[in-house]
Amino acid sequence: MKQSENDIKWIFGERGPARLLDKRRRMDASTYHNQVTMPQIRIGFIGLSTTGWAAIALFPSLQVPSVRSSYVIVALCTSSAASASIAAEHYGRQTGSPIKAYYGDDGVSQLVRDPEVDLVVVSIKAPEHKDPVLAAIEAGKDVFVEWPAGSSLEETTEFQRQAKAKGVKVMVGLQGRHSAASNAVKDVIASGRLGKVLSSTMVGFMSRESLYWGPTVNERREYIHHLRSGVSFAEIILGHQLDTFTHILGDFASVSATAATMYPIATIVDSKSTPLPTIHATSPDHVALSGILVSGALVSINYRAGYRTTPGRRRFLWEIDCENGSIRVEPAAETDNLMHIHNMAVYVCGEKIELGGTGLLAHLAATWLEYANEKHTQAVGKYATIEDAVKNRRLLEVIKHSARDGKTVHL
Structure with missing residues (x-):
């Protein structure tokens, strides 16, 4: 049943959800105003070439107007001298300032010890995270590393332990908690107007x-299907959604999970979609879990991979039921399916909250702004830390063990 205007005012207050968003905009504006007169944070980038995730996401997010005044890229390191030189020239032209070009293993060591580098950003494949992250920590530098922050719980825990010993900060690329949808849902729940969260269900898939x-x-x-690659379906896709889920609703008290591999054999295709040899999948492509949160709420999550995108197939849905109403999060566009990347639409008691378009760059920009404000x-800073990454990894391990043993695990 559609809520009346008076009901909506009761849930949100006289100005509705716009009041919450206006408050955030004022805070962002204040933060930016304070930062523009401060020294820029000097970044050394490991893995910034002219293609890949760092090129299409991390670098552009650092060029967002509210972020750009607080950061400058002074060095980068890639695998070869040629790619490093090309990348340094390419990004130097875009930023208007010179960038040092390092390359190879020696280049990583030189970059992390460079006295002009304040923050080391590591954006390479997860199996290769360990050495550069630990080298940067040992050099006393703060680090940004992409989720999953290493190829295993053991590596992530080692990053946490070494960072604590050296007194440095480690940010992790779990940007879903910074999306406009996440902020809106968290604010509505925190307001208490809907009462206690009783249950929640999230479903989604990778096409x-x-x-x-x-x-x-x-x-x-292909490398993501190797054993202990650190980027299995559960670790990457479910891991990102779990961080957002628990950031908003709180931690699990118990978990019961089931996993299945619907596609045990995969055909490798090249850039022209020409079939190559086949490989055996080493991890599940379907994971379902249910549990009780510390708050007492009953929750369930179901994530799947390999489905064709067909008309009417729901790519993502998150419902939260509270004592006095409900919240629904769904894609803002038909092709969207991941909260940490795409815009999502939020409905409270059936009424849509106007969030405006944000998307991946805005989610990442919020991380940079939080770190700069902290410095x-x-x-x-309200960004995902290495401690958050360890907690998320431990939850994924619990889910894996529960699915393997067919037992409920109490945390």
């Missing part, structure tokens, strides 16, 4: 056309 998991895999992504004001 077959993405060529990551399922019956066909792009040749550039300039000594306030605690």
